[in-house]
Amino acid sequence: MAVTDRVQTPPPDTNQRPRTTHVKRLAFSQKVSTWDVKLSPYLYISPFFLLFAITGLFPLLYTAWVSLHEWNLIGGQGAFTGFENFQFVLSQPFFWNAVGNTFSIFLLSSVPQVVLAIAIAAVLDANLRARTFWRMGVLVPFVVAPVAVGLIFNNLFADQAGLFNEMLTGLGLEPVRWHADSLASHAAIATMVNFRWTGYNALIFLAAMQAVPRDVYEAATIDGAGRLRQFFSVTVPMLRPTIIFVVITATIGGLQIFDEARVFDQAGLGGADRQWQTLTMYIWELGWGQRNFGRASAVAWLLFLIIIIIAMANFLITRRIATQGGRR
Amino acid sequence: MHSRARITALSAAAACLAMALTACGSGGSDGSDSAGVEGETGTEDVTLSIGTFNEFGYEELFGEYEELNPNVTIQHKKAATSNEARDNLTTRLAAGSGLSDIEGIEVDWLPELLEYPDQFVDLTDPAVEGRWLDWKTAAATTEDGQLIGYGTDVGPQGVCYRADLFEAAGLPSDRESVAKMLEGDWQNYFDAGKEFVAASDGVAWFDSAGATYQGMINQVQNAYEEDDGTVMATENSEVKDIYEQVLQASVEDDLSAHLTQWEDDWTASFQSDAFATKLCPGWMLGIIEGNAEGIEGWDIADVFPGGGGNWGGSYLTVPTQGAHQAEAKKLAEWLTAPEQQIKAFESKGTFPSQVDALDSDELLGQVDPFFNDAPTGEILANRATAVEVTPFKGPKYFAINDAMQQALTRVDVDNTDDAASSWDKFVTAVNAL
Structure with a gap:
């Protein structure tokens, strides 16, 4: 709607200039065409920003408003409390525990994911029979719904009756306490995340690998570089922009991990000692479990700030890497 | 023009229906009021959804009700745990839509819901007075006397x-x-x-x-x-x-x-x-x-x-956001009648909270083959x-x-x-x- 508003804005301007002559009229049509050139691009991209304003910016600001109030999920708005919700949340051990868990799961999922995805891409880049089959194959886990992945992996990771622990005890090893030990639970959840996303990232890397000019490899071969040396000295450096892209998207996704962790047990709160409660799950617990939307919104805003800080750090690091790349 | 007139008529009808429903939903509805609504809508085809958790023992009863009321189709949504059902209910209450026409609730989180009586249809009805154990009904009644749920089991x-x-x-x-x-x-x-x-x-x-x-x-x-x-x-x-x-x-x-x-x-x-x-x-x-x-x-x-x-023990509620409140109430009333609740007990062991069921021979004579033919009733x-x-x-x-x-x-x-x-x-x- 706002788009049509903008298109209609020019005519009133013309009425304000009654002294225009015929020549000026021509000039006016020229003016319209310059407006067209100058404004149209913005109009074309405006749908995204309008949508963003409705679905992104408004909730963001509204959440800030809610976080400054007592606010019940069903009862609605209560008294204005200033920064009390923030103060309260920051003093909660569960909040800091959730921050730690989020980063732990994020690191355990992102790092192996990127490394594995590059390795898989390198294999797929080789001359394989039925190439398309393999390439589509790595994407299959991505199509499976996260909750379904959770259900399957829950069966595998059950502490007593799970397949993994039965295999471990079969080999004479101690079973891992997947739902009791904090780090073990993070590893299990990271496995689900990796299962889903590694193939997807591998395909992105594969596309980038195929864009690497083949003559660079030929030159490397002539220089006597083996396959492994070629991979580390040619392929990986050439993939740098793609790696940066994947790392950034993995960061944003990683800090918002919810589904896999929530379905990791029946209660969905992140364990009796909150061993695997992430920040988004903490928001859920406050907002829907305790129905305290004020506090939940405060945590949501803190998470937003954390993501901004990480994104800034990402930006600075990638800028350094990019300039290094330019110097070469 | 033609279609506009029809839309006006339709929306007027909808408004009337909504008013009738809220009239029977709030306040001390008397039997005649709700009966009138049922009479009007009873013959239309409706699909009623019902949300339960764990085992309510209603699976076979749904088929029976559909046979008795050919115009009704029942959709059953079953949550694995009471916590899951509570999450679902809270979220959708807050969203203002998406709830089933009938929602099963558990006594442990019933008090939370009693704080929002306007979200639930008042189920008081002379027809069901004295049906349940006193404490069972008392727990689901607000201070103003609104009954938000029909007792199922204890x-x-x-x-x-x-x-x-x-x-x-x-x-x-x-x-x-x-x-x-x-x-x-x-x-x-x-x-x-x-x-x-x-x-x-x-x-x-x-x-x-x-x-x-x-x-x-x-x-x-x-x-x-x-x-x-x-x-x-x-x-x-x-x-x-x-x-x-x-x-x-x-x-x-x-x-x-x-x-x-x-x-x-x-x-x-x-x-x-x-x-x-x-x-x-x-x-x-x-x-x-x-x-x-x-x-x-x-x-x-x-x-x-x-x-x-x-x-534990549960109740059936009729959320006010539902589109078929009168039919839903009727179904909830039927399901929680002593005869039906005894069948649910036979099926899944959910013990009736209805006074008449407690001393019925059907209940007392109940044996469960799985538990070594124990007289579970x-x-x-x-x-x-x-x-x-x-x-x-x-x-x-x-x-x-x-x-x-x-x-x-x-x-x-x-x-x-x-x-x-x-x-x-x-x-x-x-x-x-």
């Missing part, structure tokens, strides 16, 4: 046990002797457990500290809140004593199978000889039967440690009369009890804390509510 508890494992450990295994052995306080139950565990090969006495605690706390009049709703859970010595006693038995004496109720391991444990006894309210019978399919030896004793006890009716305490459950009961369950799990299952440090965390969690 949870009088007996002790389910594995006769074969008892026998292997040299304990008496027939129903009467077991009842005699376990008659007494909780210490007596735990002492019997010590005897059993010492004589058996790695089989625990009960499944989980949390489940056993649930049986004990439901015998306390004011566990977490005073009658006016003031929270005093962390200062109540009764709660702390029970907490310590359960953990002493579970961890120090190792009587627990160290499982968390409803988790995958717990469900799977019924297929192995993990534990020998389990506190079982009526609705648990169906769950045991499902989880332990193919396992022989389960039985139920007409006894409960520390006097009688009621655990008679046993649970005895257990129901043994219930002396109706615990007060305020708006924060569910959240506090949840925190307590986690405190027990930390010590019993996860081993991340000892009893003292886990209690401290419980106190922190309650203070943060």
Whole structure:
């Protein structure tokens, strides 16, 4: 709607200039065409920003408003409390525990994911029979719904009756306490995340690998570089922009991990000692479990700030890497 | 023009219907009012959705109702746990849409919903007056007399046990002797457990500290809140004593199978000889039967440690956001009638909360082949009369009890804390509510 508003804005301007002559009229049509050139691009991209304003910016600001109030999920708005919700949340051990868990799961999922995805891409880049089959194959886990992945992996990771622990005890090893030990639970959840996303990232890397000019490899071969040396000295450096892209998207996704962790047990709160409660799950617990939307919104805003800080750090690091790349 | 006129007529009709519905939804609806609405809409085809959790035992009844009312199609949405059903209900109440036409709710989180009576249709109706046990109806009635839910079942508890494992450990295994052995306080139950565990090969006495605690706390009049709703859970010595006693038995004496109720391991444990006894309210019978399919030896004793006890029990509500409130109310009324509730009991062991059902021969004559042909109807009716305490459950009961369950799990299952440090965390969690 706002788009049509903008298109209609020019005519009133013309009425304000009654002294225009015929020549000026021509000039006016020229003016319209310059407006067209100058404004149209913005109009074309405006749908995204309008949508963003409705679905992104408004909730963001509204959440800030809610976080400054007592606010019940069903009862609605209560008294204005200033920064009390923030103060309260920051003093909660569960909040800091959730921050730690989020980063732990994020690191355990992102790092192996990127490394594995590059390795898989390198294999797929080789001359394989039925190439398309393999390439589509790595994407299959991505199509499976996260909750379904959770259900399957829950069966595998059950502490007593799970397949993994039965295999471990079969080999004479101690079973891992997947739902009791904090780090073990993070590893299990990271496995689900990796299962889903590694193939997807591998395909992105594969596309980038195929864009690497083949003559660079030929030159490397002539220089006597083996396959492994070629991979580390040619392929990986050439993939740098793609790696940066994947790392950034993995960061944003990683800090918002919810589904896999929530379905990791029946209660969905992140364990009796909150061993695997992430920040988004903490928001859920406050907002829907305790129905305290004020506090939940405060945590949501803190998470937003954390993501901004990480994104800034990402930006600075990638800028350094990019300039290094330019110097070469 | 033509279509516009039709739309106007339609919306006017819709508005009239909405007004009629709200009129019967709020205030002290009299029978004639709601009957009028039913008369108008009774012949149209409607699809009614109903949300339940665990086992309500309604599956076959739906078919029966559809046969009786050919215009009605019933859609059943079943959540795995009560917590899941609560999350779903809360979220959709807040969103203002998406709820089923009938939503099953559990007594533990009923008090939270009583704070928002305008979200639920007032179900008071002369036709159902005196249908339920007084305390069952009282718990679902607001101060202004609005009834937000029709009672389905109550949870009088007996002790389910594995006769074969008892026998292997040299304990008496027939129903009467077991009842005699376990008659007494909780210490007596735990002492019997010590005897059993010492004589058996790695089989625990009960499944989980949390489940056993649930049986004990439901015998306390004011566990977490005073009658006016003031929270005093962390200062109540009764709660702390029970907490310590359960953990002493579970961890120090190792009587627990160290499982968390409803988790995958717990469900799977019924297929192995993990534990020998389990506190079982009526609705648990169906769950045991499902989880332990193919396992022989389960039985139920007409006894409960520390006097009688009621655990759980549910209601059917009709949310005001539903489109077919009159039909939904009719279905809820039909489902919770004594005749139907007895059938649900036959199917899944959900023990009726309807006065007329309690002394009916059909109920008392009920035997359950899975539990070694135990007269479950008679046993649970005895257990129901043994219930002396109706615990007060305020708006924060569910959240506090949840925190307590986690405190027990930390010590019993996860081993991340000892009893003292886990209690401290419980106190922190309650203070943060």
